[in-house]
Amino acid sequence: xxxxxxxxxxxxxxxxxxxxxxxxxxxxxxxxxxxxxxxxxxxxxxxxxxxxxxxxxxxxxxxxxxxxxxxxxxxxxxxxxxxxxxxxxxxxxxxxxxxxxxxxxxxxxxxxxxxxxxxxxxxxxxxxxxxxxxxxxxxxxxxxxxxxxxxxxxxxxxxxxxxxxxxxxxxxxxxxxxxxxxxxxxxxxxxxxxxxxxxxxxxxxxxxxxxxxxxxxxxxxxxxxxxxxxxxxxxxxxxxxxxxxxxxxxxxxxxxxxxxxxxxxxx
Amino acid sequence: xxxxxxxxxxxxxxxxxxxxxxxxxxxxxxxxxxxxxxxxxxxxxxxxxxxxxxxxxxxxxxxxxxxxxxxxxxxxxxxxxxxxxxxxxxxxxxxxxxxxxxxxxxxxxxxxxxxxxxxxxxxxxxxxxxxxxxxxxxxxxxxxxxxxxxxxxxxxxxxxxxxxxxxxxxxxxxxxxxxxxxxxxxxxxxxxxxxxxxxxxxxxxxxxxxxxxxxxxxxxxxxxxxxxxxxxxxxxxxxxxxxxxxxxxxxxxxxxxxxxxxxxxxxxxxxxxxxxxxxxxx
Numbered sequence: 001x002x003x004x005x006x007x008x009x010x011x012x013x014x015x016x017x018x019x020x021x022x023x024x025x026x027x028x029x030x031x032x033x034x035x036x037x038x039x040x041x042x043x044x045x046x047x048x049x050x051x052x053x054x055x056x057x058x059x060x061x062x063x064x065x066x067x068x069x070x071x072x073x074x075x076x077x078x079x080x081x082x083x084x085x086x087x088x089x090x091x092x093x094x095x096x097x098x099x100x101x102x103x104x105x106x107x108x109x110x111x112x113x114x115x116x117x118x119x120x121x122x123x124x125x126x127x128x129x130x131x132x133x134x135x136x137x138x139x140x141x142x143x144x145x146x147x148x149x150x151x152x153x154x155x156x157x158x159x160x161x162x163x164x165x166x167x168x169x170x171x172x173x174x175x176x177x178x179x180x181x182x183x184x185x186x187x188x189x190x191x192x193x194x195x196x197x198x199x200x201x202x203x204x205x206x207x208x209x210x211x212x213x214x215x216x217x218x219x220x221x222x223x224x225x226x227x228x229x230x231x232x233x234x235x236x237x238x239x240x241x242x243x244x245x246x247x248x249x250x251x252x253x254x255x256x257x258x259x260x261x262x263x264x265x266x267x
Numbered sequence: 268x269x270x271x272x273x274x275x276x277x278x279x280x281x282x283x284x285x286x287x288x289x290x291x292x293x294x295x296x297x298x299x300x301x302x303x304x305x306x307x308x309x310x311x312x313x314x315x316x317x318x319x320x321x322x323x324x325x326x327x328x329x330x331x332x333x334x335x336x337x338x339x340x341x342x343x344x345x346x347x348x349x350x351x352x353x354x355x356x357x358x359x360x361x362x363x364x365x366x367x368x369x370x371x372x373x374x375x376x377x378x379x380x381x382x383x384x385x386x387x388x389x390x391x392x393x394x395x396x397x398x399x400x401x402x403x404x405x406x407x408x409x410x411x412x413x414x415x416x417x418x419x420x421x422x423x424x425x426x427x428x429x430x431x432x433x434x435x436x437x438x439x440x441x442x443x444x445x446x447x448x449x450x451x452x453x454x455x456x457x458x459x460x461x462x463x464x465x466x467x468x469x470x471x472x473x474x475x476x477x478x479x480x481x482x483x484x485x486x487x488x489x490x491x492x493x494x495x496x497x498x499x500x501x502x503x504x505x506x507x508x509x510x511x512x513x514x515x516x517x518x519x520x521x522x523x524x525x526x527x528x529x530x531x532x533x534x535x536x537x538x539x540x541x542x543x544x545x546x547x548x549x
Contacts, residue, residue: 059452083455094450098468098545110464111454139545 008071010035010195011056011163016065018051019220025051027220028065036193038186040200040210042253044261048221049199050167056197057088057165069163084112087156089169093148095140101151102127102136108159119159126154129188146177153185166198170205182208183237190233203253207246208236213253218260225256334515343519350516351504351523358489358501359527361417365424366485366531370478372425373432380433381440381466391437394430402426403491410496420492420500427488428481435477439470472546475539482535486528501527 009032018026025048033039043049054060056067058078067074075082087108095104105127109119127133130150140148149169156164166185170178186209189196200206206213210229217224231245240246316336322328323335330338343351380387402423409419443451443466451461493502501524508516 054449057453058455059449078452078455080455080457080460083453086453088450088453090446090449092446094446096465096468098471098543107464108454111456111460141545 009033009068010037010070011197012068013052013056014066014068016052016055016062016067018048018055018060018063024220026055026062027222029216029222031214031223033195033197035195038189038196038198038209038211040198040206040213041216042200042203042206042213042257043216043221044218044257045201046219047216048219049216052216052221053165053167053197053199057086058083059088080112084108084114084159085162087159087161087164089149089152089156089164089166091168091171093140093145093152093172095148095151095155097140100137100139101132101143104140104151105136105154105158108155112159114159122158122160126158129157130154130184146173146181149173149177149181153181157188161194163195163197166196168199168201171201178205185209186233186236203250203257204240206253207231207249208240213249215253215256215260224260227253331512331514334518338515339518339522342513342515343522346516346519347523351501351520354493354499354501354504354520355523355527357417357499358493358524361420361424361489361492361500362485362527362531365421365428365489366481368421368425369428369432369481369485373429373477373481374436376429376433377436377440380437387437387441391434394434397426398430398434401491402488403495406492406495415496415498417499420489420496423492424485424488428485431484432477432481435473435480436470439473439477440466442473443469471543475535475543478535479532479539482531483528486524486531490524 011033013029013031016026016029017024029052041049041052051060055062058074061076069085096107099107102123105123109115109123124133127136130153132147132150132154135143135147140151143151149172153169156166170181173181182205185196188194189209198206198209200209207229213227213229214223215225215227216222227249229245229249231240231243235243320336323333328335334342376390380390405426406419406423409422413419447465447469451465456464489500490502493500493504494506497503497506501520505517505520505524508514508520
């Protein structure tokens with residue numbers, strides 16, 4: 001287990017507690033994320049990982065504890081000024097059916113009041129980077145699931161956020177598209193070194209993308225273990241299944257998750 | 268869902284989930300579909316009219332019981348300007364005034380109720396109560412205060428029409444999916460931004476459903492008021508022709524009354540297709 005404790009973290013959670021009604025979901029989560037890190041959060045279904053991400057991203061409010069971003073506790077009030085620093089992609093693309101691809105991507109700029117020509121250029125750039133420049137005039141219903149999710153990713157990036165939060169972003173797309181989108185995401189991270197926090201339920205995906213993998217225990221959850229993934233970028237882009245580090249970590253993480261599952265059944 | 272399933276949703280237009288997949292809207296197939304939509308009902312109508320004419324001739328029906336389509340057409344042509352048109356204009360004015368007021372009031376009430384869940388929950392059952400009450404039964408009460416004033420008829424239309432428009436609009440305003448709420452929260456949208464950039468567009472299909480049903484309801488209410496109050500209006504013309512056993516005139520006036528509702532419905536549908544462009548291809 002490796003957990004950085006020295007120095008000021010970029011984004012940190014301190015003893016975050018959350019429950020829905022009588023069900024305790026998070027029982028004191030501590031986490032520190034450095035600038036430019038790609039962190040994957042893994043856990044069994046229903047372990048509260050989405051809730052954790054929503055709290056980090058400002059959609060849900062923590063009951064106790066604190067989210068500290070760049071040394072300052074997150075303001076309690078949900079405002080455009082606060083959310084402007086984050087980009088979020090969800091399991092569902094949540095596109096607005098009445099807006100074309102282009103207009104969907106522009107949405108954050110409208111809400112955040114970013115009328116600078118720099119941002120207008122970014123609309124073209126992000127659409128280009130997710131390979132949708134040609135489809136900018138189409139409505140979401142004319143797109144495939146994979147394309148819709150690309151639009152959602154472009155929307156999360158257009159305002160140049162400081163942190164990108166991804167909540168199981170590729171769950172709704174087919175396996176091949178999932179692979180392609182993962183590669184593109186990794187490439188994007190490599191070239192921009194944006195801080196990315198991603199929830200996933202796939203060990204392989206977490207190993208391919210994450211520099212660090214955080215495992216959550218079952219609810220009421222806290223961090224059960226942390227794995228550093230020291231696989232170079234080039235190897236991640238290739239066939240990882242033959243990679244020794246990948247294989248070792250995969251079986252280790254799998255047994256960790258299995259043990260948790262067992263524990264959950266016993267109690 | 269097969270193409271032959273004909274549901275209320277298809278007539279009045281359902282939510283966004285009801286739209287056909289892109290494959291069904293290919294350009295070449297689209298024209299065909301459109302033509303069939305007009306052609307098939309027209310053929311059926313023509314067949315029914317011919318059948319009607321044949322039956323009247325074959326069974327030697329007296330004109331006072333069932334006039335032939337031909338004599339109905341003649342009655343329409345001869346009497347339209349002198350007897351039907353003035354009543355048509357009167358009823359149209361009632362419907363236009365009633366419908367306009369209903370749309371404005373319906374929107375306003377829906378917008379108001381959508382601001383608080385409590386208000387929406389309290390108001391909706393009352394609106395349903397009004398919706399299922401045939402408001403023409405209230406005419407005697409209003410006549411006590413207002414006599415034969417056309418305002419009575421407008422009130423009848425408004426009372427019948429407002430709840431349906433309000434309820435549909437309100438449903439549209441309130442039905443935001445949880446994922447969409449999260450998306451809006453992720454952007455830190457203000458209340459005003461949510462309303463102007465999201466809710467209004469999101470509610471558009473339901474709003475138009477309300478507007479279209481409103482066309483039908485306001486026509487029914489206005490005609491009903493004509494029947495109940497007499498003196499003027501298309502409904503009154505039907506009643507008076509019937510008492511004079513001018514059955515061909517009854518039919519002629521019924522056709523005009525039906526056309527009022529159909530034309531209104533089609534106008535609103537046309538506007539809907541222009542507004543909700545995202546539901547169709549390209």
